[in-house]
Amino acid sequence: MKRLYTHFGDRIFATLLLLLALGVAALALLMAYELYRGGSLALQRFGLLGFALGREWDPVVQKTFGAWPYILGTLIVSFSALLLSFFPALAAAIFAAEYAPRWLAQVINFLLDLMAAVPSVVYGLWGIFVLAPWIRDKVQLPFYMWAAEQAPWLVPILGVPTGYGLMTAVLILASMIIPYTAALARDAIALVPKEHREAAYALGATRWEVMRLAILPLARGGIIAGTFLALARAVGETMAVTMVIGNSHKLPYTLFGGAATMPSVIANEFTEAVEDLHLSALIAVGFLLFLVSMAVNFTAAYVLRRQERLVKGVL
Amino acid sequence: MVKEAVDVHMESKNLVVRYGSRVGVGVGGGVNLPLYRHKVTALIGPSGCGKTTFLRALNRMHDLTPIARVEGEVLLDGENIYASGVDPVLVRRRVGMVFQKPTAFPTMSIYDNVAAGLKLVGIRDKRRLDEAVERALRGAALWDEVKDRLRTPASGLSGGQQQRLTIARALAVEPEVLLMDEPTASLDPISTQAIEDLLLSLKEQVTIVIVTHNMQQAARVSDYTAFFLNGEMVEFGPTETIFTRPKDLRTEAYITGRFG
Numbered sequence: 001m002k003r004l005y006t007h008f009g010d011r012i013f014a015t016l017l018l019l020l021a022l023g024v025a026a027l028a029l030l031m032a033y034e035l036y037r038g039g040s041l042a043l044q045r046f047g048l049l050g051f052a053l054g055r056e057w058d059p060v061v062q063k064t065f066g067a068w069p070y071i072l073g074t075l076i077v078s079f080s081a082l083l084l085s086f087f088p089a090l091a092a093a094i095f096a097a098e099y100a101p102r103w104l105a106q107v108i109n110f111l112l113d114l115m116a117a118v119p120s121v122v123y124g125l126w127g128i129f130v131l132a133p134w135i136r137d138k139v140q141l142p143f144y145m146w147a148a149e150q151a152p153w154l155v156p157i158l159g160v161p162t163g164y165g166l167m168t169a170v171l172i173l174a175s176m177i178i179p180y181t182a183a184l185a186r187d188a189i190a191l192v193p194k195e196h197r198e199a200a201y202a203l204g205a206t207r208w209e210v211m212r213l214a215i216l217p218l219a220r221g222g223i224i225a226g227t228f229l230a231l232a233r234a235v236g237e238t239m240a241v242t243m244v245i246g247n248s249h250k251l252p253y254t255l256f257g258g259a260a261t262m263p264s265v266i267a268n269e270f271t272e273a274v275e276d277l278h279l280s281a282l283i284a285v286g287f288l289l290f291l292v293s294m295a296v297n298f299t300a301a302y303v304l305r306r307q308e309r310l311v312k313g314v315l
Numbered sequence: 316m317v318k319e320a321v322d323v324h325m326e327s328k329n330l331v332v333r334y335g336s337r338v339g340v341g342v343g344g345g346v347n348l349p350l351y352r353h354k355v356t357a358l359i360g361p362s363g364c365g366k367t368t369f370l371r372a373l374n375r376m377h378d379l380t381p382i383a384r385v386e387g388e389v390l391l392d393g394e395n396i397y398a399s400g401v402d403p404v405l406v407r408r409r410v411g412m413v414f415q416k417p418t419a420f421p422t423m424s425i426y427d428n429v430a431a432g433l434k435l436v437g438i439r440d441k442r443r444l445d446e447a448v449e450r451a452l453r454g455a456a457l458w459d460e461v462k463d464r465l466r467t468p469a470s471g472l473s474g475g476q477q478q479r480l481t482i483a484r485a486l487a488v489e490p491e492v493l494l495m496d497e498p499t500a501s502l503d504p505i506s507t508q509a510i511e512d513l514l515l516s517l518k519e520q521v522t523i524v525i526v527t528h529n530m531q532q533a534a535r536v537s538d539y540t541a542f543f544l545n546g547e548m549v550e551f552g553p554t555e556t557i558f559t560r561p562k563d564l565r566t567e568a569y570i571t572g573r574f575g
């Protein structure tokens with residue numbers, strides 16, 4: 001009797017879990033649908049492609065909406081931040097996992113966790129009050145002056161050295177995603193079975209050779225997955241970027257000059273969008289953002305699953 | 316029994332390994348154990364008695380365990396491998412190791428697995444690598460099974476094949492001593508047989524130390540046997556003597572199956 005009862009309890013529990021899981025999936029679908037519906041006015045007017053590739057975003061005079069400047073801005077800012085943060089993050093993870101004495105590894109891990117826990121608005125404030133002015137005075141202006149005299153062809157690429165623009169946004173974003181990439185890389189490295197590093201050591205490998213032979217090949221998938229998750233975060237990051245990016249969608253973007261991203265335009269214009277078409281266009285940007293984030297997350301999940309199978313196959 | 320001329324290849328002197336405050340091996344004055352050149356020495360004893368701990372002291376693997384401390388000496392051709400200034404990386408190139416679980420590098424090809432150690436010592440010449448890989452795989456009795464798929468991932472091999480691959484990988488760098496920690500513990504009888512046969516042919520080139528749980532295996536493959544119990548090296552001698560006329564009552568109790 002008791003056994004039957006447990007069994008019955010198991011089934012209730014399993015059903016409950018299934019319902020909850022389905023609920024989450026339904027919520028995601030509902031969200032996508034609502035975004036699509038909200039943006040359908042704009043999407044129908046310009047067509048999905050026309051909207052995504054349109055370069056003109058003018059809510060006032062022409063009342064025409066194209067999201068390309070924001071998509072481009074998001075791509076540039078996210079990928080640059082990813083590139084910039086990847087190697088420092090990987091280095092921190094490798095150092096903490098394999099080289100540092102235990103106390104130092106703990107300090108590094110604590111700092112990484114702390115960095116991940118800081119609210120993005122704090123990064124934004126730091127960007128506005130510390131990083132942007134510093135970059136403007138110490139990096140952008142001197143470089144701009146130098147370029148103006150020595151390499152005038154650089155000037156159009158550099159843009160106006162205001163401090164608030166693409167470069168600052170990339171730097172802020174890079175420092176925000178370092179802890180993500182680093183923590184996931186660290187976990188992936190820690191997941192490599194002890195036997196494998198010892199096998200490499202027993203062959204007479206040095207620490208770096210152990211990394212290269214035994215650890216990185218097995219941790220690679222986890223590291224890549226971590227990178228994708230960091231990318232997903234970078235793509236969706238709103239507050240800090242909006243605060244320092246200068247919010248200009250004038251193409252072409254320049255290194256120092258202002259730019260805009262999908263989240264930043266939504267955050268900036270939502271309160272002032274009084275016309276239906278404008279509001280709908282903003283929601284449609286949200287819809288595109290949703291699609292991009294989904295794609296990035298699915299890729300990450302796929303890579304992670306392959307990685308787990310690889311490590312398990314080994315064990 | 317005819318006394319043959321044997322020469323000591325490696326030797327532990329008053330060896331004690333501690334994990335923190337607790338002794339892993341070396342209870343009762345430290346382990347003094349000679350390992351004779353081109354002989355197979357088996358380390359037997361119930362689990363937790365310190366066999367692995369002793370084995371890992373022979374190629375400085377304890378350097379990788381932060382809480383482990385090694386006291387005493389391990390002589391390799393008369394030189395203490397724990398003397399200051401000795402590079403553990405160089406010790407490990409002379410004293411290779413095979414683990415209980417097969418540890419082939421799964422993302423690498425069979426060929427690259429075997430060549431890994433050679434590349435570490437800077438051998439890049441394709442012809443030399445090819446030759447050494449073939450020699451090592453033949454030495455590990457694996458060549459015929461894999462010669463047509465050297466470039467495929469090592470993860471495609473069976474457990475027994477992977478274990479022989481790790482033996483080939485260890486052999487490729489031509490170590491003088493090969494340490495094996497329960498190399499057949501996770502293998503089926505046929506693979507076990509293959510590896511036991513292999514040991515008998517390998518000892519022409521290398522000195523072998525094998526940890527085993529299996530007393531029949533120790534009796535089959537080894538020339539000398541050391542019996543460990545609770546961190547103490549209780550008795551050492553020719554395998555035949557240990558199994559037929561042990562001096563210590565505890566050894567006798569173990570080999571007759573009264574505990575362990």
Ligand SMILES: Nc1ncnc2c1ncn2[C@@H]1O[C@H](COP(=O)(O)OP(=O)(O)O)[C@@H](O)[C@H]1O
Pocket residue numbers: 334338339340360361362363364365366367368369380382
């Ligand atoms: N990394 C470690 N940290 C702490 N204690 C250990 C460690 N490895 C082994 N020991 C202890 O040392 C003793 C000997 O273990 P081991 O050498 O692994 O025995 P065996 O290989 O004979 O089974 C055991 O009591 C075990 O608990």
Ligand SMILES: [Mg+2]
Pocket residue numbers: 366367368
């Ligand atoms: Mg053991």
